[in-house]
Amino acid sequence: MTHPLSLALTTALALAAGAARCDPTPPHLPEPLVADYQIGGSYPPPAGVTVVVRHHTALPEPGLFNICHVNAFQIPAGSAWQPDLLVRGPDGTPLTDPHWPHDHLLDISTAQTRARNFLMVLPMLLSCIHKGFKGIAFDSLDSYSYSKGRLSLQDSAAFAKLLVSVTRDNGLLAGQKNTPEMGRYGRDKIGFGFAIVEECYLWDDCAAYTDVYGPNVIGIEYADDLRGTFADACADPTRPASLILRDRMVVPMGHIDYVDQHC
Numbered sequence: 001m002t003h004p005l006s007l008a009l010t011t012a013l014a015l016a017a018g019a020a021r022c023d024p025t026p027p028h029l030p031e032p033l034v035a036d037y038q039i040g041g042s043y044p045p046p047a048g049v050t051v052v053v054r055h056h057t058a059l060p061e062p063g064l065f066n067i068c069h070v071n072a073f074q075i076p077a078g079s080a081w082q083p084d085l086l087v088r089g090p091d092g093t094p095l096t097d098p099h100w101p102h103d104h105l106l107d108i109s110t111a112q113t114r115a116r117n118f119l120m121v122l123p124m125l126l127s128c129i130h131k132g133f134k135g136i137a138f139d140s141l142d143s144y145s146y147s148k149g150r151l152s153l154q155d156s157a158a159f160a161k162l163l164v165s166v167t168r169d170n171g172l173l174a175g176q177k178n179t180p181e182m183g184r185y186g187r188d189k190i191g192f193g194f195a196i197v198e199e200c201y202l203w204d205d206c207a208a209y210t211d212v213y214g215p216n217v218i219g220i221e222y223a224d225d226l227r228g229t230f231a232d233a234c235a236d237p238t239r240p241a242s243l244i245l246r247d248r249m250v251v252p253m254g255h256i257d258y259v260d261q262h263c
Contacts, residue, residue, distance in 0.1 A: 027134050027173055028216075029194055030065050034262060035218040035242040037196075039069045041252030046260065051218070051242070053137065053196065056124045060132050067175060067196075068128030072121050072163055073140035073156065074103040085117050087150050097146055105143045108159040109151055118162045125163065129170045136167045137175035137196045141182070153181060157190060164191040180208035187212050194218070197240065201233040202226065206240060215241040222248050223259045234263035 035051040042058045052060070053067045060066035074097055075081050086094040087105040094104040106121075107113045128136050141160060144151035156179070167174040168191055176182060176192040180200075186192045194216035200206035201221055209217045219240030221233055230245045245261040252258065 027065070027171075029135075029173070031215075033215060033218070033242045035067075035244060036260065036262075037218070037220050037244050037246055037250055038252070040250035041255075043253035046262070048262075053218070056128050065135070066133045067135040067137050067173075068131070068133035069137055069139060070121070070124045070128065070163075071103070071140055072124070072138040073106055073108070073143040073159070074100070075106060077102045077104055081120060082116070085113060085120065087147050089148065095147060095150070097140065097143065103140070105147055105151070106159075107151075108155045111158075114155070114159045114162065118159070121163070122166070125166055129172065133172065135173035135175055135194070136163075137177050138163050139177045141177050142179040153179075157182070157185065160186070160190050160192075176209075176213075180205045183208070184212050195240075196220070198222070199225070201236055201239060201243070206236065207238040210238055210240060217241055219243040221245050224248050230261055230263075239263070 030050045033051060034049050035053060036045045036049045037053050039053060039055045042054055045052055045061060045064065049064065051065045051067060053069055054060070056068050056070045085107050087107045089095050097103045097105065106117045108117055125136060138160060141156050144153055144156050164174040173193045174191055176186045176195040178197055195209045195213045196218045197206070197209050198220050199222060200209060200219055202225060206219065217240035219242065221230065221243065223245055224247070226233070226245070233239060234243060243263045245259060247257045247259040249257065253260070
């Protein structure tokens with residue numbers, strides 16, 4: 001007898017595949033790769049930009065290569081989520097990302113919780129697909145490192161395989177977010193086609209991504225915590241092909257805190 005959860009997961013994957021485009025072959029990032037990181041709010045991209053990264057609730061920018069940002073491994077507090085699908089600490093309260101303390105970690109520690117969380121995340125992916133985005137980047141792949149040992153890199157990889165499978169089956173490019181310890185496994189075994197990385201120049205680990213993905217890496221440094229100058233970062237031979245300096249909250253153009261520079 002088929003387990004109800006397995007049947008639900010199989011059905012969800014089949015429905016997601018039903019949204020597939022005529023040509024399921026993922027596209028390539030354009031050349032030259034000049035990206036703009038707009039997950040905090042949409043605005044007209046600066047001249048010369050060829051790739052725009054936007055939150056899954058936003059619309060793509062006409063005429064450009066658009067990447068949909070999905071925080072697939074965490075969920076904001078107060079979201080309509082099943083309580084037993086969150087990682088909890090010894091006192092029973094949900095564990096959070098120390099950098100974003102209002103974001104709760106999803107429990108992806110077992111095949112069952114991965115399948116159930118996948119069904120909860122799937123509508124975000126389908127929204128990206130139906131809006132016409134050409135790629136999806138899955139944020140917080142490194143959430144396991146904040147889980148106090150309750151999650152592992154292997155758990156994240158197994159969950160990522162579910163997410164990337166739907167993405168690629170629908171003809172979109174799937175992107176790794178941060179997590180240099182993933183190495184070549186993310187590209188070769190999970191199916192990521194590019195990477196979006198934060199502060200690799202600050203932490204001196206850009207090569208961990210560029211050695212794997214070559215020119216298909218988008219890097220973001222933040223103006224409030226920059227090693228040296230942005231010119232120094234741009235001169236680093238291991239830096240991503242497209243490197244952006246943004247304000248920490250990635251606010252839209254016109255906001256007083258807006259920072260947006262490109263190498």
